[in-house]
Amino acid sequence: MLEALYSTLFHPNEASEDQLSTAWGVWLFLGGVLALNAAGAIGLGAKGVLVLAVAFILAGLLGWFWFSAAVSLLAHLLGGQGSIPGTMAAIAQSLWPLLLTAPAIALKAWLPALGELSSLGIGVWVLVILTRQIRRVHRLSWGRAVLCFVLTVGLAVLAPLGLLLWPFMIILGT
């Protein structure tokens, strides 16, 4: 896991082995750190941190599953050749930089502008690494990888609407 963190942060071009077992660890670790950040932002106590951590880890795992499925499907439609486990591992690994949001938030207390800039930078960094990993795993061109990522995000945004409207359509339409 430590090698995966190191290579994501310092050598993103050198593809590490896509290990699904490592990816699970990412979610546990990341969920905990993000829960602490969020608990600080909204002023929660110890129980609140615990609830948030469990919620974040569960939400992270669920989102990871659906996002990876959507990326795999769209990448294959765009001519990609990667496997689903490989996609899942690559996506989880791409999110490592989110850990750095903790120091970025802490930085806001002393240097708000720099803290904001760091948060923005981390966000952009994650997007770039995500696209790069999609490109690498599915052996797509940059253009197709970006298209795949954008379409996946669009699909993710619209999916809840579809899920809500499906029962409505079936009940009223049949």
Added chain:
Amino acid sequence: MRFERILALVIAIACVVAAVGNWIGAPPQQVISPASPAGGKADVALLEVYGQIADSATGGGPFSSTTGTNANTLIQQIRQARKDDVKAILLLINSPGGTAAASQAIYDELMRVRKETNTKIVAALGDVAASGGYFVASAAHHIVANPASVTGSIGVIVRTQNVSPLLDRLGVKSSSIQSGPYKDILSPFRETTSPEREIIQAVVTESYQQFLNAIVAGRGISLAQLRPLADGRIFTGSQAQKVKLVDSLGNVHTALDKTAELAKIQGEPNVRNYSAANLWQSFFPSFESLIPGYQQVQQARWHKIPLALME
């Protein structure tokens, strides 16, 4: 490889330390914001009375309505606050009223808290706290209104329509088979008869009297003082203060300061919003609210309710 591991470990530890610092070192929550139930013992319970007040089934989930104030839910929240032994309850009221029974039920629960505990109750009036909204507010020890808040409208109204001339034009005949002469009282398909008017008037008068008695008990003013003000007229916050329907002018923060003062809370009070949406409601909007025009339908629904404190 060893160096990489050490560096990654240092980064990971630094991130965890920073995250713990973000949590522990976070500035205290601003008051008047939904604090979590996990945020320690609350001094002040924040309760929201927004929109139409109605008595409906409790429960949540994606298929439940979230518009207006559900009296049953609010009563549960008051009881929870009482169970949590809060020092004060701050009611945020922004409501044009609602049904008589629902407003009365909330009022009764608040008066029970007043009588049986030392919990102080303060009402902060928002844009409007009229009729049923004021009914609820009158259970407070202290009422704070903005100078421009609209309040008052103390009275009871039963509205009915006679659409039979329109139906006649359309050639539609309406009839009913009923167990008694008054079963179709307030029928929109005919003119209200004299005996029916007497029955409805008696209900209105009785309900109005209950409303007045509640305000007299809650506000500690005499019936003689109240009656001239209780002809259905509305007041601004400033006007209401002059006639003693409200105690002071100010905003929500003024109301919170007053709450802390009455409850003798030292320092910054820990406020918990008991009306805050639960985790499920935060993530999922109610199913009905996704339907275009649902809000308008909800509003229209009230016109069918025979007894309302304000329409």
